[in-house]
Amino acid sequence: MTSVTELAYIGIEASDLDAWQHFGVDLMGMQLAERTEDSLALRMDAKAHRWIVVRGDADDLAFTGFECATEADLGAVVANLRAAGAEVAEGGADLAAARKVERVVVTADPVGNRVELFVGLADADTPFQSDVLFSNFVTGAGGAGHEFLMERVDRQEILDWYGILGFKVTDYVKEEVAPGVFADAVFTRCNERHHSVAWADMPFPKRIHHFMIEVGSINDVGLAYDRCMDAKQPFEMTLGMHPNDEMFSFYVRTPSGFNIEYGWGGLTIDDSTWQIKHLDKLDTWGHRAPQVVADLLKP
Template sequence: MSGVKELGYVVYEVSGLADWERFGVDLLGMQLGEKTGDGFTLRTDEKAHRWIVTEGPADDLVATGYEVEGADALDALVERLRAADVEVSEGDAALAAARKVDRIFLTADPMGNRIELVDGLADAATPFESASLLGGFVTGAGGAGHQVLLTPGVSRETYLAFYVDLLGFKVSDIIIEELAPGVFADLIFLHCNPRHHSVALGDMPFPKSTHHFMVEVDDIRDVGLAWDRCLAAHQPFHMTLGMHPNDQMFSFYVETPSGFNVEYGWGGILIDDATWEVKTLDKLNSWGHMPAGPVAEMLAAGAANSKIGH
């Protein structure tokens, strides 16, 4: 079955463009792509963009661009969606030009998130350069990264029918953890290429439609350097350094100027569908990934108890 091959790009509507440019370029190490009429784009590799940032009140994800393998695959996917009574419309030439793609079709997932199905995401005219990174971002066959989307009021059966049965994703694994008495994080992780997951979906306490977007670097030192930059800039951390048990990503979570998060990581495993076994796990984190507030309290208590310099 032809389906999505990668997460190509994301579109965010934000209320503070200057803060976002500083966040993406200065703190995360992305490259400014181009200024647009209502915002700007960010690059993490040779592609023209991976993030499209537009000005507006939403402060949230407003569209996800999923790329397929060529025109025939795009036609087949659109036909499959329409046969399942999913509304799909073709974007005009102006939208295709703005997204730097050959063709674009618009639809929505069961939560109402706008989905842009595209082929031919263009390369930029110049090589990718970061003023901050020692290495580079991990993209290629794995696409731009991964995102976690919240599914309030929508059953797992309903959204999997869209993402798996129609778009062609495959289940990687499931994590169900009781965060507090009666409060659960219940997430299912889906892949469409060797990256452990390109999207995860489910229920957890969070006020946005997206919990985070993950960018991966190929040099572990860049995780530490980005941590230091965010710390020095007083950027709020959602979770400290840690590791997940399923994709084994070593990462931290930093809050964007819009209130959702970026996971900044290294070392995520790759999936081989021939040997992969789907499992259900009971913990989101193997170690670390603690909320910043309690960690700050523990560090302050440790400093107060220190005998060095007293």
């Protein structure tokens, strides 16, 4: 079946672009690609951008861009979406130019998240350069990273819709986090990355709980952890590891109130051998709330 190949870029509507530039460049290690009065774009690799932050009051996910390998693949995905009753509109030349792609179409998933499907994300004119990274961001065949979104509608409806895009279920995690209270998540993939889009039935005020960016050295996780701590950037969770994607990471709050998972060592999937798993723990170890750690460290 024809599918998208990667989660290629993410768009955020943010009220404080200066804070986002500081967060993305100085703390996360990205490179500023462009800055205008009402937007900024951030690079993670040779591509023209991976993050697009536009001025607005929502402070939340604005759109996600998924790439198709060819025009024919894009056309097939669009046809399959329309056959399933989804509305898909051409983005037009102006939007394609703004996103630096050859062609883009716009639709919405069952939750109402804006989805942009496209071909041909341009390379930047200059090599990627970070002033703080020890290694590099892990993108390539796995795309920009993964997003962890809030369900808010029937899960099967979401899985069916993303199945049209070619997403497959990797695994499920359901953990009882308090008596009778469960965090229930499903993880889906469109390439070798363990998951590019995950969904959870759990309370959270934003559309997106976190976006994961991966680095090529464990040292970069520690260095970013120290930078965020020194900057007093609020943490969501301390260092830890997940049992499903085996990511060593921490979670830090963005200027818009959702989180970045900053990780290393994520599992890649071989489609020919992978079997769906059902797990009962979100974390192998760590990933504790900062206040819990602070209380434990009190004399």
